[in-house]
Amino acid sequence: MTTAEDHLALPQVSENPDARGGSRFMRPVEVISAGLLLAVVGLLLSGVVSRYVFAAPVVWIEEAASICFLWLAMLGAAIALDRNEHLRLTLFLNMLPERLRPFVETLALLTIGSFLVGLMRVAFEYAYEEWFITSAALNIPNTFRVAAIPLGMAMMLGILLVHLFRTSQVAHIALGTAVLAALALGLWLGSPLFIALGSTSLLLFLVVIVAACLAAGVPIAFGFGIGTLTYLAFGSHVPVFVMIGRMDEGMSSVILLSVPIFVLLGCVLDATGMGKAIIDFLGSLLGHVKAGMSYVLLGSLFIVSGISGSKVSDMATVAPALFPEMKRRGNKPPEMIALLATGAAMADTVPPSIVLIVLGSVAGVSIAGLFTSGIVVAIVLMAVLIGLARWKARHEVLSGVSRASFAAVFKLALIAAPALVLPFLIRSTVAGGVATATEVSTIAVVYAIFIGIVLYGGIGWARFYTMLVETAAMTGAILLILGTALAMAWAITQAGVAQVLADMMTDLPGGWISFMALSIVIFLILGCILEGLPAIVLMSPLMFPIAKSLGIHEIQYAMVVVVAMNIGLMTPPIGIGFYLACKIGNVSPDEAIGAIWPYILALIVGLIVIAAVPWISIGML
Template sequence: MATAEDTLALAAAGQGARAGSRFMRPVEAVAALLLLVVVSLLLAGALSRYIFAFPIIWGDEVASICFIWLAMLGSVIAIDRNEHLRLTLFLKALPPRAERFVETFALLLVAAFLLAIAYPAYDYAVEESFITLPALGIPGSLRAAALPVGICAMAALAVAHAVRRSSVRDLAICLGFIAAVLAALWLASPMLAKAGNGAIVLFLVGFVVAALAAGVPIAFCFGIGTVCYLAFATHVPLMVMIGRMDEGMSSLILLSVPVFVLLGCILDHTGMGKAIVDFLASLLGHVKAGMSYVLLGSLFVVSGISGSKVSDMATVAPALFPEMKRRGHQPKEMIALLATGAAMADTVPPSIVLIVLGSVAGVSIAALFTSGFIVAMVLLAVLAALARIKARDEDMTGVRRPSVGVVWRTLLVAAPALVLPFLIRSAVSGGVATTTEVSTIAVVYALFVGMVLYGGISRRTFYSMLVETAALTGAILVILACAVAMAWAITQAGIASALAAFMAGLPGGWIGFLAVSIVVFLVLGCILEGLPAIVLMAPLMYPIARQLGINDVHYSMVIVTAMNIGLMTPPIGIGFYLACKIGNVSPDAAIGAIWPYLVALFVGLIVVAAVPWISIGML
């Protein structure tokens, strides 16, 4: 789901004891229960409507209540586990003493932001009490109360982390600096209110970049910039920002995000992904560059189940890397192919990035899924061609073509797993069911097949999967919430209209606009990762693209592909480092090998951008 879900999964490895672990068990249990309720409600609603022709009227409202509580409690768990997405490139370049100090500063900055919006969130929940949910007949405050509860819990945990990790001296210096900056901004607020775009640059660019460099999680970077801008340069009450954050987390389409994340966990723990890899290896492993083809093909097929790059890479790499090494593949080349293959596969449905993009930009998810499959095949072709060129010296000694019996046996084992991606794609693309409904059906199918045919899942493992899914969901949705609030602030400041006028005046018409969009999303993919970049820029860029006559689906494929290339581009792209971690290869060793593969992906991107039929011809 790039998606953020990809970069978050391994973020907390090796972090040691958690600040609030003793008090987090009830929170984790409630979050796991809420996830089960959401999945059960969605499944029951789909079955009731399609089988019994009896829709559950109150189902969406209950699911919406559970979903926002799941998002906020999940974000609390993510704070406790240090799983919120952040940029650590600059932190790691500091000496250990300075790194600890800056991390303390970042935690206190997060706490200050959360405390600043805590009372507005409470006010918002009180205001929602005057709204009655039509089907349930209960006040909306029951749902909105999740916001102040989650915000206050996250603030408490951020402070606890800072106190546990830092000295009194460091805490005092950081608090003093934050207080001094806030006092200076308060004194300068009359001037900032008159500064116009200067204030926008200071808060929504300068403050966000500074916080990002300090290691503040990306979601809170957006929130800090937006809060400071609204508080010191406008007269807009902060409760309005809370409303925009709620809006960013409230789309029913987003209900499929935690369900597909859970599906990826099931894929990992049952061995369904490995069965697919083994089958493809029996088909292609004996030819020149065969294992590279298997790696790319496995990423392509497995991504159609999990929707997560982390899950894809973690499933494929351990199964294929030993044999690839035996055949003479260098580890750095394997990492390069793994990283760019994962970028290629991110448009294969069910992609969480595409689901979020469809929600934010108002584009048909079924159309995005159909188009994404074709675009991924184009990118797969260019990567496979490069892999074949690089495999000219591959050592094929002792490699034999498997017998027909072996191929059939691996097919029989993999068949139940192979059904799943085609079930998801055909059901959504054919209009049989919505993305959300398909995700729940896929989870039930995967659980049944995994437990009956692939070794099963213990209750303890299943519980840990639920908690991990809740944490990942919370981290994703907080990014969406803060990015939506920041995008709204940018729009209200008039930047959107100014940007539209500038972009519309670019030479080259729609071609020039696409070229600039590619550059913008390549850079944003490096810095922000997929979900925040999409949520931040989609409201600004899509109206311009429509004005220039660019098809929404075509534009979506171009920017998502550009963003994925940026995500894997060193030295900043976090996906590259994630691939290195999964493959246990030093980034310094792999950084020189990835460039030819990135160039191949870029060639594929240019082809997709130049030929709209690739994106829209099958719709």
């Protein structure tokens, strides 16, 4: 049997192999990270209050929040490494013979260490050079902000070395070091040839080397980083120093400030039971009809996604609340997992989708437009899934199931009302241009905490602290991927590949239709292999200009890209999301793999409709 951890895991870099709580020596870092997250929320909330309540914006707040944010990202990345929470693929690693696997694991850790060592010196140089650049509002050297990068790398290197020498055999460490040294020597000797090959050498550095790293179990962020670092060092005349600047740019966008806050919002939603209140209300309305619980599941994912912005949080909230009743009504667990996974894929365009926020940041697309379009697109996909679920439930037995009384529905509506307000508040405020996604995320998390404490049982201090640290770790893992992926995308663009790709795709027979079809295939595959965020950051700078030159509206293209990636994410045998859904629902992937294909096909039909009919994406803008 295959589990989620078999396909989505991390090198064991913690004193306790199962420790999501992290190792003891990281406790001070966790405390600091929790404080930084609270500082970001507090600063942004102060900015909202000063701007909208007192009409007196404080100019330095955003700058101070940006400083805290980068430190939060790098310390969070270190915590994620300590807790084994950096995203990596182990599908190919698990195919290796048992006796070979420990060596490859050691080699993966040494590769991560090589990346950190290779960038450490230039990261400190970058921080030193930034001393001569003064921030506009606070009037302090920018070194106070960017020093987070080299210090975070040093911390990650220390975590790595501690674990390496505690768990790996000395012979494996020596052999792995020799292998990496031989590869580095070969790249150095071949450097003149690689430089002479120009953009052709990208195939070696950004395809072969990156693919080898991912296959060996190197986390995606570090795999992208190794590919870019080796290309700059051995395949071009561009100084490695530039890579730190691109990583800084990728992790420091003001738009991305909303990412950790929406992640925290998802934790609050789960801890307070606000999501369950929504599910209970929908169940009282629809639970008595055929396929009613399937409708409730899809509707819950649609609404809950508008609060948490996270697929994993959505599935973890919905599945435990609905699966027992669905089983009682005769629904088969594999079918339930299939609907859960594809429903989560459907709901990922519902605001406040973290994927949409990142896409808007890296592709320069209006987030308000993406939020408005995302709702309509999700409705189309939900309609397709509802149609399939109703057809499959045509023989469902409803004996013993009765319609909820008006009094029961009214009572559950009152309980759910404060929670139901939140997604509509988020969507309407951003789409209406009243406030930015970052501002709304801050208001939403404060509202959710307040409502959770007053109406839904509250959150204990220990649980709240745990949520802060978990949010910091997830933020660090996400932003490190964004930083290295943006550096990699920059290298591809600078090598002229973007122009070659544009010329090739522009000349495709069939014009925009062929380009759209090819884009769907590309992002379906990338969704399977890389997950959404890395694929978006890597490909958006290349693909969006081409789409624009062919007359495709950027909002429509964004919707097609995101939906295609989400379908790929849930497509077995590689799609990571499928295994996460199986894990959350406690169903063997071997059992669920056959049931999911009709639902995947239904989503693809919906995707084709979205790609063929621009009005669906842009008609409400």
